[in-house]
Amino acid sequence: MKKKMKKTMQLLAATVCTALINISPLYAADDDSALESYNRAMFQFNAAADYFVIKPIAKGYRAVTNEFVRERVHDFYANLKEPISTINHTLQGDFAESGKSLGRFFINTTLGLLGTFDVASGWGLKNNRTDFDHTLAKWCVPDGPFFILPLLGPSTPRTTAGFVADSLATPNYWADYYASFNQDWERYSFYYGIAALGFISLREEKIEFLDNLTANSVDPYATIKSAFIQNRLKIGACGKTEDNAQNAGYDFDFDDMGDE
Amino acid sequence: MKKLFAILFSVFFLNAHNASAAIDSVKAENFIKNVTFQGIEQLVNADISQSERNARFTKLFNQDLDLDFIGKFVLGRYWRTASDTQRKEFIDVYRKLNIQTWSERFNEFKGKHFEFVGTEKSQQDDQIFVVTQVPMQEGAPASVKWRVKENGGQMRIVDIIIENVSLALTARSEYTAFVQKAPDGVDGLIKNLKSKLK
Numbered sequence: 213m214k215k216k217m218k219k220t221m222q223l224l225a226a227t228v229c230t231a232l233i234n235i236s237p238l239y240a241a242d243d244d245s246a247l248e249s250y251n252r253a254m255f256q257f258n259a260a261a262d263y264f265v266i267k268p269i270a271k272g273y274r275a276v277t278n279e280f281v282r283e284r285v286h287d288f289y290a291n292l293k294e295p296i297s298t299i300n301h302t303l304q305g306d307f308a309e310s311g312k313s314l315g316r317f318f319i320n321t322t323l324g325l326l327g328t329f330d331v332a333s334g335w336g337l338k339n340n341r342t343d344f345d346h347t348l349a350k351w352c353v354p355d356g357p358f359f360i361l362p363l364l365g366p367s368t369p370r371t372t373a374g375f376v377a378d379s380l381a382t383p384n385y386w387a388d389y390y391a392s393f394n395q396d397w398e399r400y401s402f403y404y405g406i407a408a409l410g411f412i413s414l415r416e417e418k419i420e421f422l423d424n425l426t427a428n429s430v431d432p433y434a435t436i437k438s439a440f441i442q443n444r445l446k447i448g449a450c451g452k453t454e455d456n457a458q459n460a461g462y463d464f465d466f467d468d469m470g471d472e
Numbered sequence: 473m474k475k476l477f478a479i480l481f482s483v484f485f486l487n488a489h490n491a492s493a494a495i496d497s498v499k500a501e502n503f504i505k506n507v508t509f510q511g512i513e514q515l516v517n518a519d520i521s522q523s524e525r526n527a528r529f530t531k532l533f534n535q536d537l538d539l540d541f542i543g544k545f546v547l548g549r550y551w552r553t554a555s556d557t558q559r560k561e562f563i564d565v566y567r568k569l570n571i572q573t574w575s576e577r578f579n580e581f582k583g584k585h586f587e588f589v590g591t592e593k594s595q596q597d598d599q600i601f602v603v604t605q606v607p608m609q610e611g612a613p614a615s616v617k618w619r620v621k622e623n624g625g626q627m628r629i630v631d632i633i634i635e636n637v638s639l640a641l642t643a644r645s646e647y648t649a650f651v652q653k654a655p656d657g658v659d660g661l662i663k664n665l666k667s668k669l670k
Binding site for chain 1 (some may be wrong): 558569571572576580611612633635637638640641642643645646647649650653661664665668
């Protein structure tokens with residue numbers, strides 16, 4: 213029965229993703245020029261939004277906090293994501309890891325003062341993060357083509373499906389939902405603010421990396437796309453990992469150098 | 473008979489060729505151990521002035537990375553059609569920009585250390601992968617693979633693959649995408665790279 217259920221879930225997930233790939237002309241199988249020009253336009257839009265709004269806020273956040281505070285904020289958000297790992301380890305059939313992340317969530321939420329300190333790591337319960345994207349990969353759902361999401365950046369249909377599902381598994385999402393259901397707008401804004409700070413905290417951690425990349429790349433879009441796709445090969449469908457280092461096409465052979 | 477002889481001869485020749493050219497895995501691993509020791513202990517973690525740091529980095533970079541070789545690869549198909557002057561200019565600016573980029577980014581390894589996992593064969597006899605990992609504060613350790621090439625007894629790095637992302641391949645995607653769009657091709661690329669030098 214359990215097996216049948218798992219099979220049905222896998223089939224369902226595969227169907228949803230295939231449908232997602234087929235319905236939109238943007239999800240063409242090949243990296244055609246329509247997808248490429250959409251991606252480049254959205255990349256430009258994101259870069260402008262980042263330059264004028266997001267990065268200045270992230271820099272402001274850095275200016276008014278010290279490293280200790282930022283670490284506490286980082287740990288707080290990592291802890292909020294712990295239930296996502298618990299659920300997904302279960303969906304992947306990895307119950308030991310699922311128990312571990314559940315244990316981490318309880319320990320860090322209580323003794324770790326609402327997750328602002330990662331006490332569990334010190335007790336040997338190391339962070340074992342996973343998400344719905346990895347679950348879909350384990351269920352043999354293919355990744356799909358590379359595309360740029362507004363504000364969120366590089367994605368594939370599978371990462372997007374994973375992101376949406378994981379958002380639904382965040383305590384903050386439900387707190388926000390509950391507040392709007394009760395028309396408690398003060399609370400609603402508070403939880404919204406928590407989500408926004410999480411986004412800014414993530415951006416702050418990447419300031420140097422992205423500055424360096426945009427300053428030294430002649431085509432930041434091409435650089436990010438290439439790196440993102442290579443990295444994604446690690447999380448192939450059905451748990452297949454493509455070792456990029458060993459990939460024959462990347463071997464340094466000048467007699468047979470294919471077009472990029 | 474003649475055919476058999478030819479097969480035997482080629483088998484012998486291929487084997488002999490493999491045996492003589494195959495890169496020594498222990499030597500390659502020791503080479504990377506030395507590079508990471510110099511890079512981490514004597515550079516990133518060392519208490520030295522910025523100018524001394526830059527000098528040490530430039531020396532390490534020029535000595536242990538085969539930038540001529542990587543440069544050819546990253547220009548992709550455009551290397552073949554480039555003139556000698558273009559090739560020379562490209563390698564020169566590519567080297568300078570890499571030193572600039574990595575002397576900044578190398579600080580990301582501050583406080584980190586490399587664990588040596590072993591080696592993996594490459595499809596080329598004169599190359600090998602040295603497999604390392606870097607323990608991270610959170611989650612699984614980061615995987616870093618070094619592609620080492622031996623040339624005339626000297627070992628050099630020709631690619632670094634961090635979390636499955638090959639730096640050489642990423643650079644090739646970037647540069648070929650640029651040249652493809654640039655109206656003045658490789659010259660446009662060289663000009664743009666030069667403008668990035670501080």
